[in-house]
Amino acid sequence: MTIFPEMFDAFAGHGIMRRAVESGKIRLEPVNIRDFAEGRHRVTDDRPYGGGSGMVMKPEPLAAAIETAKTELPEAPVVLLTPQGRRFDQDTARQYAACKEMIFICGRYEGLDERICEGYVDDEISIGDYVLTGGELPAMVVMDAVIRHIPGVLGAADAAECDSFSAGRLEHAHYTRPGVFEQKQVPGVLLSGNHRAIEDWRRESALLRTILRRPDLLEQTGLTEPEKKIVQK
Numbered sequence: 001m002t003i004f005p006e007m008f009d010a011f012a013g014h015g016i017m018r019r020a021v022e023s024g025k026i027r028l029e030p031v032n033i034r035d036f037a038e039g040r041h042r043v044t045d046d047r048p049y050g051g052g053s054g055m056v057m058k059p060e061p062l063a064a065a066i067e068t069a070k071t072e073l074p075e076a077p078v079v080l081l082t083p084q085g086r087r088f089d090q091d092t093a094r095q096y097a098a099c100k101e102m103i104f105i106c107g108r109y110e111g112l113d114e115r116i117c118e119g120y121v122d123d124e125i126s127i128g129d130y131v132l133t134g135g136e137l138p139a140m141v142v143m144d145a146v147i148r149h150i151p152g153v154l155g156a157a158d159a160a161e162c163d164s165f166s167a168g169r170l171e172h173a174h175y176t177r178p179g180v181f182e183q184k185q186v187p188g189v190l191l192s193g194n195h196r197a198i199e200d201w202r203r204e205s206a207l208l209r210t211i212l213r214r215p216d217l218l219e220q221t222g223l224t225e226p227e228k229k230i231v232q233k
């Protein structure tokens with residue numbers, strides 16, 4: 001639900017998302033909240049009670065849009081994108097992927113009338129501690145992360161379970177041809193054809209990056225036994 005449905009055209013029209021739509025694995029249907037607004041001007045926002053700057057999204061068009069969607073998707077959880085929500089992460093992406101249908105509400109202006117949040121919204125999600133001008137980009141971020149977990153959307157080679165992030169670790173470094181670029185050589189082990197050694201190198205690279213860049217990820221899970229050995233080295 002958005003007042004800018006066209007923003008989703010580019011999202012659904014390219015790459016993996018387009019393939020998933022064309023193959024029928026997902027259906028994405030932007031709903032224009034304005035279509036549910038009354039009056040000649042179909043106004044979707046109004047001044048805040050109590051005064052102050054900014055505008056608030058009116059409750060009636062949103063309620064009508066959600067009610068209409070719910071008649072077709074009675075089981076769908078209603079998720080509001082807002083910087084005040086709980087932080088989105090890979091676990092939530094995986095949980096959402098188990099839902100057959102979902103309804104995302106993209107807020108604009110200062111926010112939604114609180115009575116919509118209380119009466120119609122099941123989950124409030126933030127994609128990070130910064131404020132964007134609307135919930136459209138966050139909704140696309142969330143949908144992208146969720147859709148990758150739906151079986152058949154990614155090819156077997158880059159299946160979401162293989163993301164090292166799924167195991168709470170950053171990805172290892174990647175290289176492709178040429179073997180030498182600006183005097184920098186690809187690590188020799190990657191050219192060795194020794195799959196055990198390559199696997200070990202990748203695990204080590206992933207762990208090292210995680211320690212250096214995101215030690216908080218390791219605090220959550222602790223080190224596995226093979227990782228403890230790598231650290232001791």
Ligand code: ADE
Nearest residue numbers: 081082083126127132138
């Ligand atoms: N709307 C505006 N900023 C947002 C954010 N950081 N996350 C989710 N929705 C938002």
